[in-house]
Amino acid sequence: MDTKERILKTAMELYNDQGVYTITSRHIAAEMGISGGNLHYHFKHTDEIIKTLYERLSVDFDAIILAIASLPGIDLTTVMSFVDRSFELMYKYRFIFLHFVEISMRIPAIKKDYYQLTQRREKEFLTIFEKFKADGIFRKDIPAEVLQALITQIFIVGDFWLSNNELTLKLRGSKAIAHYSHIFSSMFYPYLTASALSGLHK
Incomplete structure (x- = not known):
């Protein structure tokens, strides 16, 4: 699974568990163990x-x-x-x-x-x-x-x-x-x- 797919998979898991307003790009990146810059390369926000x-x-x-x-x-x-x-x-x-x-x-x-x-x-x-x-x-x-x-x-x-x-x-x-x-x-x-x-x- 490439990074973009991993971002989407992780984001959906976090959104499902905690909602869209609780979860930021920082939370998604931290959960994946990647940098914020790496995440924003694939999704600006x-x-x-x-x-x-x-x-x-x-x-x-x-x-x-x-x-x-x-x-x-x-x-x-x-x-x-x-x-x-x-x-x-x-x-x-x-x-x-x-x-x-x-x-x-x-x-x-x-x-x-x-x-x-x-x-x-x-x-x-x-x-x-x-x-x-x-x-x-x-x-x-x-x-x-x-x-x-x-x-x-x-x-x-x-x-x-x-x-x-x-x-x-x-x-x-x-x-x-x-x-x-x-x-x-x-x-x-x-x-x-x-x-x-x-x-x-x-």
Whole structure:
């Protein structure tokens, strides 16, 4: 692993453990046993590190969305596996979600990108929902405005479940992922067809 990758890995570990405002470039360099000058050769300031990690999170999410959208057919088990993968990814980058409002104010490029991303994701989710209808997972009688509301709920739960966990249950690792991915998946329950429900309870 080269120095730049080690910086990103160390920074994410420290941010996840202690938050973005506690950790400076000096802390990251000290944890790695390198000089501040060496770190700043790769990243001029910590905002660049945070932005790079955010961009990697976005790329990894794109891969998950693309994978589910490109499947010729889909069942509920596949859907749930994608939910689990998404929550594992969010937990891996949890500092971003726990401090996202502050980060977006501190780094305007992230705020701008997030807005554009939500617009793109909205279209992607609608495409996936149409696939769910075609594959007999979602009921065909769901009004468009209700599906639109579901997308907003997905953003809210996806972006803030980690904050809820920190304020309430304080679950860690796989326990947090399993608990909240189940809660997230439960949002889809009212939209499922009878056949999808019957497969869910097998």
